[in-house]
Amino acid sequence: MFARKSSPLFRALRLARPSTLRYRSYASASGTPPPAEGFMPSVATSAFMNNTADQVFRNPELKAFASSSTKKMNLFQAVNEAMDVALATDDKAVVFGEDVGFGGVFRCTMGLQEKYGASRVFNTPLTEQGLVGFGIGMAAVGHTAIAEIQFADYVFPAFDQIVNEAAKYRYRSGNQFDCGGLTIRMPCMAVGHGGHYHSQSPEAYFAHTPGIKVVVPRSPIQAKGLLLAAIRDPNPVIVMEPKILYRAAVEQVPEGDYTLPLGKAEVLKQGKDVTVVGWGSQLYVLETAIAMLEKEIPGISVELIDLRSVLPWDVETIEKSVNKTGRLVIAHEAPVTSGFGAEIAATIQERCFLRLEAPVQRVAGWDIPFPLIFEKFYVPSAIRCVKGIKKALNY
Template identity: 50%
Template sequence: MTEQTTFTDADRTDGVEPDMVDQNAAPPSQTTGSGVQPMNMIQALNSALDVKMSEDANVLSFGEDAGYFGGVFRVTDKLQQKHGLTRSFDAPISECGIVAAAIGMGSYGLRPVVEIQFADYIYPAYDQIVSEAAKLRYRSGGQFTAPIVVRSPYGGGIFGGQTHSQSPESLFTHIAGLKVVIPSNPYDAKGLLTAAIEDDDPVIFFEPKRLYNGPFDGWHEKPVSPWKTQDLAQVPTGKYVEPIGKARVMREGNDVTILAYGSMVWVALAGAEHAGVDAEVIDLRTLVPLDIETIEASVKKTGRCVIVHEAPKTSGFGGELSALVQERCFYHLEAPIARVTGWDTPYPHAFEWEYFPGPQRVADALKSVMTGGR
């Protein structure tokens, strides 16, 4: 690589302060280096990029306003100042061009991490992702791969309106050759992004913007502290990897299994508490590959299943989860599988919080399955 260019505004800050959290560190997975500190999801993702760019000169980051400015949500803040213009840079407003360039870079040995400013903007790049990135290993007989990560903030919760709030994950889970990752907390966000960068195949990495600056109480957008269930905001400063394809049991229970991902994990936890049900809450973390073994074991134990996601119900990922649970756990089910989802409408900005699955809707579904779906 050529000599890197640096800037003189290294003291510029993004105004984001760490959340106040308990001091007990989450258990590390394949951790190197030392030190643990409280981070929100923005800081954890930034740390993952910084650690990998420092470790591997082939890792680079680019996207719209993702260079000098550090991204609209500051996930790439100061990476250009530290790693130089050839490693962290801005791209034209062309999502198709951004992903196409990344595929070319990846096929020749680089490991690009590209930022699509909002998941709603990813559609112009869909053909490149589906027809090129996802197929490159197969169509070349293994001669080339596309070790790229496509990062993007997704979902609602910041009053962004119709074109800044969509949840398009099911459009990518359907495509063979892609991996789809959606973390729910800072600890997993850093470990999973590290794993995604090291993966030799393309990874779609959706980041719930509702969780960027801290946790929320499940009922409102207001952040709360500390994180519930586990101290998942205590993040190692060094490198560690969370395996792609492994779910996390966030709450153990015996009466019903709740499957969720992203911000809906915290809604599911709040709903279980509100309903007073002994629910087991599973954070899927990665949709493809899916940890079906953990899901199957839980549903066979509880005999009931509720699925929660923010996207519309029709053709949402919850439909695939429901089919898999029915196929594998039919004789253990004591009630119909329930889905709690967004509405089958364009994203309704004026009714954003009514659109979201909330704890009351989750609690109602739990009570329904506990009475056999009646």
């Protein structure tokens, strides 16, 4: 049904700026931008944020870059800098997607078109299957294709292109051809007000697909290093960026060019009583939960691991930790049924059965579509994570 020309709706549409109608966004009940940290204010004070260069280069993975200077930036700026480095060091690299020319919804590509020109950073039509198919073709003929899906929730029209084409291109040609130069970026996870079309975590769908890699960074340092590694990896890689962290996560990031390993988890906190695993923004919820637990149970020792790569995932690091602690708790925002936590739980049960002191616990989203006004009750809160850890400890 169309609006009549005399109706308030028609006048509102006529007076609205084109950008208001053109760009996808997520809902905000108040009509004003919500705070950057959404329902995760603990990100700003997290011990995992490196606020000095000394803290940055204590990380063994970054010691080789200790001669570099660092710069304070948030996660979307780190993503932007990674693509800037990729474009500067690889003249076959191109960045494309819906509205990336002006910077994108989250400003991750801001300034890149002005710097490298519209032939290397350009907008595509609003068609996910089209832009991913285009990226496969670009990568197949030797380009480094960096595609942006505006929200992870909109990747599903491109599912066939990713799962049946990108992931299988090398295999079906007997390694004569490949599209390993393809990287697909997408904002994911909850932001506190996104609802069912702007808050999903679809990593488990793609983790079922041999031939691609899936990465979820937790911070600006991780986002830059993992994205550069993904862009240079000889396989198609999906990089899922927790949108709530784009502005909320701020730390000192090494300037220049560096990469972090794909397929390798990171132990953020050593412990001996229980192993806790998460990825993306859920790690800050787990950090809060562990602090609550340590206050309630003095002397408790919790080991916290950032999975970082969902496919391939670092079985050895998790296995080693669980053999030490005897207990495992996994937390993620995606629904519990067939979430990636189920794969971790099954694998660890097989490998560590005789060392487990309790059933593996999963703390996850509910098996319902993502709600809007109840979003903060859908995602695994610190209180729910504390209960899950206690259940493992008290078994």
